[in-house]
Amino acid sequence: DAGVIQSPRHEVTEMGQEVTLRCKPISGHNSLFWYRQTMMRGLELLIYFNNNVPIDDSGMPEDRFSAKMPNASFSTLKIQPSEPRDSAVYFCASSWLQGGVVPEAFFGQGTRLTVV
Amino acid sequence: GQQVMQIPQYQHVQEGEDFTTYCNSSTTLSNIQWYKQRPGGHPVFLIQLVKSGEVKKQKRLTFQFGEAKKNSSLHITATQTTDVGTYFCAGESNYQLIWGAGTKLIIKP
Numbered sequence: 001d002a003g004v005i006q007s008p009r010h011e012v013t014e015m016g017q018e019v020t021l022r023c024k025p026i027s028g029h030n031s032l033f034w035y036r037q038t039m040m041r042g043l044e045l046l047i048y049f050n051n052n053v054p055i056d057d058s059g060m061p062e063d064r065f066s067a068k069m070p071n072a073s074f075s076t077l078k079i080q081p082s083e084p085r086d087s088a089v090y091f092c093a094s095s096w097l098q099g100g101v102v103p104e105a106f107f108g109q110g111t112r113l114t115v116v
Numbered sequence: 117g118q119q120v121m122q123i124p125q126y127q128h129v130q131e132g133e134d135f136t137t138y139c140n141s142s143t144t145l146s147n148i149q150w151y152k153q154r155p156g157g158h159p160v161f162l163i164q165l166v167k168s169g170e171v172k173k174q175k176r177l178t179f180q181f182g183e184a185k186k187n188s189s190l191h192i193t194a195t196q197t198t199d200v201g202t203y204f205c206a207g208e209s210n211y212q213l214i215w216g217a218g219t220k221l222i223i224k225p
Contacts, residue, residue, distance in 0.1 A: 104161035
Protein backbone atom coordinates (compact mmCIF):
# COMPACT_ATOMS: atom_id res chain seq x y z
CA ASP A 1 0.00 0.00 0.00
CA ALA A 2 1.29 3.46 -0.87
CA GLY A 3 0.09 4.92 2.40
CA VAL A 4 -1.95 8.09 2.76
CA ILE A 5 -1.46 10.26 -0.31
CA GLN A 6 -1.84 14.01 -0.19
CA SER A 7 -1.66 16.57 -2.97
CA PRO A 8 -0.26 18.98 -3.64
CA ARG A 9 2.86 18.75 -1.47
CA HIS A 10 3.36 22.51 -1.64
CA GLU A 11 0.92 25.28 -2.47
CA VAL A 12 1.60 28.99 -2.69
CA THR A 13 -1.41 31.18 -3.29
CA GLU A 14 -2.47 34.77 -2.99
CA MET A 15 -4.75 36.00 -0.28
CA GLY A 16 -8.38 35.71 -1.31
CA GLN A 17 -7.88 32.75 -3.60
CA GLU A 18 -9.57 29.39 -3.13
CA VAL A 19 -7.34 26.51 -2.07
CA THR A 20 -8.23 22.82 -2.29
CA LEU A 21 -6.18 20.16 -0.58
CA ARG A 22 -6.67 16.51 -1.47
CA CYS A 23 -6.25 13.24 0.37
CA LYS A 24 -6.46 9.57 -0.52
CA PRO A 25 -6.60 7.43 2.64
CA ILE A 26 -5.20 3.93 2.97
CA SER A 27 -7.50 1.44 1.28
CA GLY A 28 -9.77 -0.27 3.80
CA HIS A 29 -9.50 2.43 6.47
CA ASN A 30 -12.81 3.84 7.65
CA SER A 31 -11.67 6.96 9.48
CA LEU A 32 -10.05 10.07 8.07
CA PHE A 33 -8.66 13.07 9.89
CA TRP A 34 -7.54 16.50 8.74
CA TYR A 35 -4.93 18.23 10.91
CA ARG A 36 -3.22 21.61 10.72
CA GLN A 37 0.27 22.13 12.14
CA THR A 38 1.90 25.47 12.92
CA MET A 39 4.75 26.50 15.17
CA MET A 40 2.42 28.59 17.32
CA ARG A 41 -0.48 26.17 17.75
CA GLY A 42 1.11 22.78 17.19
CA LEU A 43 -0.97 19.94 15.75
CA GLU A 44 -4.69 20.73 15.63
CA LEU A 45 -7.48 18.38 14.60
CA LEU A 46 -9.73 20.19 12.14
CA ILE A 47 -12.30 17.53 11.23
CA TYR A 48 -12.80 13.79 11.52
CA PHE A 49 -14.82 11.48 9.23
CA ASN A 50 -15.97 7.97 10.01
CA ASN A 51 -17.40 5.91 7.13
CA ASN A 52 -17.37 9.09 5.01
CA VAL A 53 -19.58 10.98 7.47
CA PRO A 54 -18.23 14.04 9.32
CA ILE A 55 -18.30 13.18 13.01
CA ASP A 56 -16.58 16.13 14.61
CA ASP A 57 -15.82 19.41 12.86
CA SER A 58 -15.44 21.49 16.00
CA GLY A 59 -11.82 22.16 15.08
CA MET A 60 -12.63 23.85 11.79
CA PRO A 61 -11.55 27.41 12.44
CA GLU A 62 -14.31 29.26 10.59
CA ASP A 63 -16.75 29.14 7.71
CA ARG A 64 -13.97 29.71 5.20
CA PHE A 65 -12.95 26.10 5.80
CA SER A 66 -14.96 23.17 4.47
CA ALA A 67 -14.22 19.47 4.07
CA LYS A 68 -15.89 16.72 2.12
CA MET A 69 -15.51 12.99 1.77
CA PRO A 70 -17.61 11.91 -1.22
CA ASN A 71 -16.37 8.31 -1.01
CA ALA A 72 -14.12 6.06 1.01
CA SER A 73 -11.05 6.80 -1.08
CA PHE A 74 -11.05 10.58 -1.38
CA SER A 75 -11.39 13.69 0.75
CA THR A 76 -10.87 17.40 0.19
CA LEU A 77 -10.24 20.34 2.47
CA LYS A 78 -11.14 23.67 0.94
CA ILE A 79 -10.30 27.17 2.11
CA GLN A 80 -12.23 30.01 0.47
CA PRO A 81 -11.12 32.76 0.65
CA SER A 82 -7.63 32.02 1.91
CA GLU A 83 -5.80 34.35 4.30
CA PRO A 84 -2.11 34.63 5.29
CA ARG A 85 -2.90 33.22 8.75
CA ASP A 86 -3.98 29.97 7.08
CA SER A 87 -0.35 29.30 6.17
CA ALA A 88 0.54 25.97 7.76
CA VAL A 89 1.23 22.33 7.03
CA TYR A 90 -2.01 20.42 6.57
CA PHE A 91 -1.92 16.69 7.28
CA CYS A 92 -4.43 14.05 6.39
CA ALA A 93 -4.42 10.81 8.40
CA SER A 94 -6.44 7.62 8.24
CA SER A 95 -7.07 4.64 10.48
CA TRP A 96 -9.34 1.64 10.95
CA LEU A 97 -11.70 2.41 13.81
CA GLN A 98 -13.82 -0.35 15.27
CA GLY A 99 -15.32 -0.89 18.69
CA GLY A 100 -12.79 -0.42 21.48
CA VAL A 101 -9.41 1.26 21.34
CA VAL A 102 -8.69 3.99 18.81
CA PRO A 103 -5.91 2.54 16.64
CA GLU A 104 -2.81 4.22 15.29
CA ALA A 105 -3.22 6.96 12.73
CA PHE A 106 -1.27 6.84 9.48
CA PHE A 107 -0.30 10.29 8.29
CA GLY A 108 0.27 11.55 4.78
CA GLN A 109 3.31 13.60 3.85
CA GLY A 110 1.36 16.82 4.33
CA THR A 111 0.65 19.88 2.20
CA ARG A 112 2.67 22.99 3.01
CA LEU A 113 0.38 25.94 2.31
CA THR A 114 1.70 29.47 2.02
CA VAL A 115 -0.77 32.31 1.55
CA VAL A 116 0.86 35.59 0.53
CA GLY B 117 -11.96 21.15 27.60
CA GLN B 118 -9.81 18.07 27.78
CA GLN B 119 -6.10 18.75 27.51
CA VAL B 120 -2.88 16.83 27.39
CA MET B 121 0.07 18.87 28.61
CA GLN B 122 3.48 17.80 27.34
CA ILE B 123 6.80 19.00 28.73
CA PRO B 124 9.39 20.15 28.07
CA GLN B 125 8.84 21.98 24.81
CA TYR B 126 12.50 21.52 23.83
CA GLN B 127 15.34 19.44 25.17
CA HIS B 128 18.94 19.94 24.12
CA VAL B 129 21.21 16.98 24.84
CA GLN B 130 24.69 15.86 23.96
CA GLU B 131 24.78 12.72 21.88
CA GLY B 132 24.88 9.82 24.29
CA GLU B 133 22.86 11.57 27.00
CA ASP B 134 19.37 10.50 27.96
CA PHE B 135 16.12 12.24 26.99
CA THR B 136 12.72 12.21 28.65
CA THR B 137 9.37 13.77 27.75
CA TYR B 138 6.28 13.77 29.95
CA CYS B 139 2.56 14.00 29.26
CA ASN B 140 -0.17 14.79 31.76
CA SER B 141 -3.88 14.67 31.10
CA SER B 142 -6.64 16.55 32.89
CA THR B 143 -8.85 13.46 32.59
CA THR B 144 -8.41 9.70 32.68
CA LEU B 145 -7.38 8.33 29.30
CA SER B 146 -8.47 5.09 27.66
CA ASN B 147 -5.01 4.70 26.21
CA ILE B 148 -2.10 6.79 25.01
CA GLN B 149 -0.15 6.74 21.76
CA TRP B 150 3.31 8.10 20.99
CA TYR B 151 4.46 9.48 17.64
CA LYS B 152 7.75 10.77 16.27
CA GLN B 153 8.03 13.51 13.66
CA ARG B 154 11.37 14.02 11.98
CA PRO B 155 12.24 17.55 10.81
CA GLY B 156 10.24 18.25 7.67
CA GLY B 157 8.38 14.97 7.99
CA HIS B 158 5.05 13.69 9.22
CA PRO B 159 4.11 12.07 12.54
CA VAL B 160 4.86 8.36 12.61
CA PHE B 161 3.29 6.02 15.14
CA LEU B 162 5.67 4.51 17.70
CA ILE B 163 3.56 2.68 20.26
CA GLN B 164 0.27 2.47 22.12
CA LEU B 165 -0.15 1.89 25.86
CA VAL B 166 -3.50 0.65 27.14
CA LYS B 167 -3.11 -0.82 30.61
CA SER B 168 -2.67 1.04 33.87
CA GLY B 169 1.00 1.05 34.89
CA GLU B 170 2.08 -0.45 31.56
CA VAL B 171 5.73 -0.25 30.55
CA LYS B 172 6.93 -1.07 27.06
CA LYS B 173 10.38 -0.97 25.54
CA GLN B 174 11.60 -0.55 21.99
CA LYS B 175 15.39 -0.87 21.99
CA ARG B 176 16.59 2.35 23.68
CA LEU B 177 13.06 3.77 24.09
CA THR B 178 11.01 3.11 27.24
CA PHE B 179 7.35 4.10 27.41
CA GLN B 180 5.31 4.24 30.61
CA PHE B 181 1.62 4.73 31.33
CA GLY B 182 0.72 5.90 34.83
CA GLU B 183 -1.31 3.91 37.31
CA ALA B 184 -4.16 6.44 37.13
CA LYS B 185 -3.96 6.50 33.32
CA LYS B 186 -3.50 10.26 33.39
CA ASN B 187 0.19 10.53 32.67
CA SER B 188 2.81 8.97 30.47
CA SER B 189 6.48 9.30 29.69
CA LEU B 190 8.95 8.43 26.97
CA HIS B 191 12.59 7.92 27.91
CA ILE B 192 15.39 7.50 25.40
CA THR B 193 18.67 6.10 26.67
CA ALA B 194 21.95 7.19 25.10
CA THR B 195 20.52 9.41 22.38
CA GLN B 196 21.80 9.16 18.82
CA THR B 197 21.56 11.61 15.93
CA THR B 198 18.82 9.46 14.42
CA ASP B 199 16.64 10.26 17.45
CA VAL B 200 16.37 13.92 16.45
CA GLY B 201 12.79 15.07 15.95
CA THR B 202 9.65 15.99 17.83
CA TYR B 203 7.93 13.41 20.01
CA PHE B 204 4.18 13.69 20.51
CA CYS B 205 1.87 11.93 22.88
CA ALA B 206 -1.81 11.55 21.98
CA GLY B 207 -4.29 10.42 24.60
CA GLU B 208 -7.58 8.82 23.74
CA SER B 209 -10.72 9.98 25.47
CA ASN B 210 -14.24 9.31 24.16
CA TYR B 211 -12.85 7.95 20.86
CA GLN B 212 -10.95 11.18 20.23
CA LEU B 213 -7.20 11.63 20.22
CA ILE B 214 -6.03 14.62 22.26
CA TRP B 215 -2.54 15.65 21.22
CA GLY B 216 0.23 17.01 23.36
CA ALA B 217 2.24 19.96 22.00
CA GLY B 218 5.31 17.80 21.43
CA THR B 219 8.85 17.81 22.75
CA LYS B 220 11.61 18.63 20.31
CA LEU B 221 14.80 16.63 20.82
CA ILE B 222 17.86 18.58 19.71
CA ILE B 223 21.34 17.07 19.70
CA LYS B 224 24.02 19.62 20.56
CA PRO B 225 26.80 19.83 17.97
